[in-house]
Amino acid sequence: MCQLRQRSTSKRLVKRQALRMLEIRLLGQFDLRQDGVAIELPSRPARTLLSYLVLTRGTHHPRERLAGLLWPNSSESNARKNLRQALWQLRKAIGETHLLVDTRSIAFNTASDFWLDIDMLENTADQDLETEVSAYEGDLLPGFYEDWILLERDRLDANYERKMDRLLTQLLQEQRWMEAIGWAERWIAQGHVPEAAFRALMMAHASMGEMSKVEAAYLRCAEALEQEVGVDPSEETTHLYKSLLTGEKISLYPIIEKPGVAISARAQQVNLPAQPTEFIGRKVELAEIEKLLATTRLLTLIGPGGIGKTRLALRAAAEMANEFDHGCFFISLAPIREVEHLIQTIAEAVKFPLATHQDPQHQLLHYLQKRQLLLVMDNFEHLLDGVGIVSEILQAAPEVKILATSREKLNMQSET
The missing domain is CATH 1.25.40.10 (Tetratricopeptide repeat domain)
Incomplete structure (x- = not known):
């Protein structure tokens, strides 16, 4: 009877925990609260892991990719060990309700009760x-x-x-x-x-x-x-x-x-983000990118995560910025979870305000039509259903070029 009562109490605790509101503030601070009570998460890796998961919520991240992204300078075994430790600290702090974890992947549970300032x-x-x-x-x-x-x-x-x-x-x-x-x-x-x-x-x-x-x-x-x-x-x-x-x-x-x-x-x-460390080497790749973009309008840098595709693309764009009359614009696709948000994201990157009463895609294509610029579209691999928008841009705006990074080919006829 004592055991049954104990189990019943445990179930009530789990149910009560499931109803708790998690408040996450990442703007200007890292602040974590549950039902208004501050949660201590002193480990920087655990904070980084939670931040990445909530910023890319809706995506199930393979463990090896997370380990490589968050600990790029560690060996594979050490990176995996660091990930396990950070995940343990995170689960201990906020419980199981807000995380979706299995042996292969980790994700933030968007169905849980949470509030995010972003x-x-x-x-x-x-x-x-x-x-x-x-x-x-x-x-x-x-x-x-x-x-x-x-x-x-x-x-x-x-x-x-x-x-x-x-x-x-x-x-x-x-x-x-x-x-x-x-x-x-x-x-x-x-x-x-x-x-x-x-x-x-x-x-x-x-x-x-x-x-x-x-x-x-x-x-x-x-x-x-x-x-x-x-x-x-x-x-x-x-x-x-x-x-x-x-x-x-x-x-x-x-x-x-x-x-x-x-x-x-x-x-x-330009809106190219500043890099925290000096870019060294890769002159051959940079020269090849410039050469290819002189003759093609869509160039995709393909490779696994963590090999430096983003930094290479940013460096190439920075070196070619003066060749584009209306600039070079970086578009981070990693946080986007739905293709429907792609138009809005591109518009925001090029600082074009969309009117609410008109078709967003038509507005953007009309805006780009007479502009000569470079769009750097980073991390396209999870939005391959959106390649039609890329095709529409290339058709409507003859002076626009696109430099994309992806783990997979976009499989477009004009792609190099």
């Missing part, structure tokens, strides 16, 4: 912009510098910038000047020198008749750009400043790219 930035509906941008407390996983984290960090930053731009545009259109100033200052305080935020400040102050503050905002922008990246404000920002001073009527939207105003080359050229 989901706010991933929401493409933009229905509650103030709530969505409020989730952004800073860069993804500060203090972590693994290649895949840097790439994902840049992608999320681009999402945040797009949402902030739309929010400021909306506030200015609705003549909510003080709120626009508040959100612009918040964006600036996060330290990325966003010219769009300074432009919103200038427009809001000008609308309130505070011309001295317009000048102060422009000077702040110029000083910040000089200190951070050693450049002057873009032509668009300077044009706006001069127009406001002379009383010229200005359209309130969009803040980032207004028709008739040229974007600076620096702003439009």
Whole structure:
């Protein structure tokens, strides 16, 4: 009887654990809570493992791939051992409910009860912009510098910038000047020198008749750009400043790219993420990529995970950036779980805001039609059903070239 009672108690505990809400915050911090109570996960490998699993949730990762990705400089046996230890620590901290584990693969259980701050930035509906941008407390996983984290960090930053731009545009259109100033200052305080935020400040102050503050905002922008990246404000920002001073009527939207105003080359050229270590060697491969891209429009770098396809593609794109009038754009496909999200991801990478009332694919193809640029599409292997979109881009935009990385061929007629 005692045994039966013990088992019954154990089942109730498991059921209660299954109902617990797991809160995961990765923006500006690593914070883990269950039902509001902080969970200690002191091991950096365990934190990295959880972060990767939730960022790629919906994907069942082979154990050997995870081990190679998270411990690239360890031997295969040591990497597998490290993975087992990190997984044990993770299961001990958050329980079994949120993980799907078998002898071959590991995945985050998307059917479990969890909340992830990043989901706010991933929401493409933009229905509650103030709530969505409020989730952004800073860069993804500060203090972590693994290649895949840097790439994902840049992608999320681009999402945040797009949402902030739309929010400021909306506030200015609705003549909510003080709120626009508040959100612009918040964006600036996060330290990325966003010219769009300074432009919103200038427009809001000008609308309130505070011309001295317009000048102060422009000077702040110029000083910040000089200190951070050693450049002057873009032509668009300077044009706006001069127009406001002379009383010229200005359209309130969009803040980032207004028709008739040229974007600076620096702003439009690249979104290639910076690499944490120096790229050494592989000159033969780089020369071959450049040679092939001179005569083909779709080139795929194929190979198993962990051999450096992404870094090679990024380096090649950086070296060829000046050959493309409208820039080189990196598109990380690893976090995408559905082909339906591919159009939105490409649009965000090239900083093209999609209108909600028109067909997204038609809008993107029309935008790319007259542009000469390079798209670096990384980790295509799990989205092979989306090669039709690649084909549509190549047909609609004759000056666009694509450099893809994948573990498998895309099996397209134009592929090299």
